[in-house]
Each structure stands twice: as C-alpha cells, then as structure tokens.
C-alpha cells in the first residue's frame with residue numbers, strides 16, 4: 001500500500017474506507033435516508049456501495065423493499081453479502097462496474113429504481129466513465145426517479161492540499177485508489193460536482209438540490225429525471 005497523507009489515509013487506507021466511510025451518522029447517509037423516506041422509495045440502487053454503509057442504513061431506517069448494491073471491490077461486496085444474508089436484509093450485493101458499457105441491465109431491470117445513490121465514486125472515474133455511469137443510472141431509474149450523488153468539495157482539505165502543487169499527493173491517491181479497487185484503474189480526479197452538472201444535460205437529468213456539508217466535506221446533490229421526455233413514452 002502506498003504512503004499517503006494522514007488525511008488521505010483516513011479516507012483511503014486499509015481496504016479503502018476510514019472513519020469517514022463507516023459512520024452511520026455521516027451527513028450523506030442521513031440525507032440518503034431522508035430522500036428515500038421523502039419519496040417513499042421501495043427500490044434502491046447503491047452504486048459503488050463499498051461495504052454498503054448507505055444500504056445498511058437504508059434497510060434499518062426506511063421502508064425500502066429491495067436494494068441492489070454493487071461495487072468493483074470483491075472483498076467489500078463479499079462482506080456486505082455476508083452481513084445481508086446473516087441478518088436477512090433485502091440487499092442484493094454484486095460485483096459490477098459503475099461505468100459498464102453494456103448498462104445495468106444484468107443487475108437491475110431498466111426503469112425499476114426509485115432512488116439511486118452514488119456516494120463518492122465520482123473521483124475514481126474519468127469524465128467519460130462518469131458520463132457512462134450517469135447514463136446507466138438514468139436508464140435504471142423509473143421515470144421521475146432520483147439520484148443522489150456526492151463528490152469531494154474543492155473546499156475540503158484533501159483538495160486544497162493537492163492544489164496547486166499537489167502532484168505528489170495526487171499520485172499517492174491514485175496509487176491508493178488502484179490498490180483499493182484492485183484493478184487497472186489509472187485515474188483519480190479531484191473534480192467537483194460542477195463537472196457533473198456539465199454532464200447532466202447529456203443525460204436528461206436535472207439538478208434540484210446541491211449543498212455543501214462542512215462536516216462531511218462533500219457536495220451532495222439530488223437529481224431528478226426530466227419528466228418531459230420519459231413521461232411521453
């Protein structure tokens with residue numbers, strides 16, 4: 001495992017999740033729970049779920065009936081699958097790529113998802129793969145479904161440490177990301193939610209909420225599909 005700064009380590013150390021990613025009181029997890037409650041969501045997709053922090057919180061705090069949770073990290077999925085089976089939770093945990101070019105048809109029925117959550121996978125993806133991910137999520141959502149997506153804020157220490165002379169930290173994070181996802185990933189971005197906004201029009205998705213949470217040091221945004229196209233079907 002590469003060496004990283006203490007802050008980076010707290011986020012990407014070990015098998016990839018520091019305290020930041022194991023705290024069920026995390027603001028983003030709480031916002032996910034609130035969104036599923038507000039929309040009375042029964043069918044949820046947890047994109048790049050890691051160990052399933054959000055999925056687990058949703059099964060405990062909402063009336064969700066089915067969650068498909070996937071990640072490319074096999075160890076994280078095995079852990080979540082074991083927990084879900086042991087506790088009889090309605091979580092279907094699978095190893096899958098968020099930017100799969102064939103779409104999500106093999107893991108979820110198209111237009112079957114009420115709420116999709118993609119928490120902090122965005123920095124791992126190239127802009128092209130982010131575009132593919134958004135398109136895949138769009139196709140998985142029911143018309144009028146919701147996506148909640150987060151990315152590190154440019155106001156976070158992580159970002160500020162890396163800019164403008166942060167090449168060494170960037171490299172370390174890149175290596176950490178590679179080590180963690182155990183694949184030939186060769187990209188780690190510091191892009192922000194603003195870049196996602198630029199991709200949204202391409203994907204017939206509109207931003208309806210964007211917030212910065214100081215404690216979580218991340219942006220969170222709820223996206224709703226533009227109904228005009230899909231409802232005409």
Ligand SMILES: C[S@@+](CC[C@H](N)C(=O)[O-])C[C@H]1O[C@@H](n2cnc3c(N)ncnc32)[C@H](O)[C@@H]1O
Pocket residue numbers: 016017021047048049050051052053054070071072073076096097098099118119120121124125180181
């Ligand atoms: C920072 S962790 C966040 C995990 C989880 N969403 C959470 O908040 O606890 C980023 C996750 O993205 C996953 N990941 C990276 N690239 C991916 C891809 N192309 N497809 C699916 N998962 C991916 C990593 O394996 C990792 O679990």
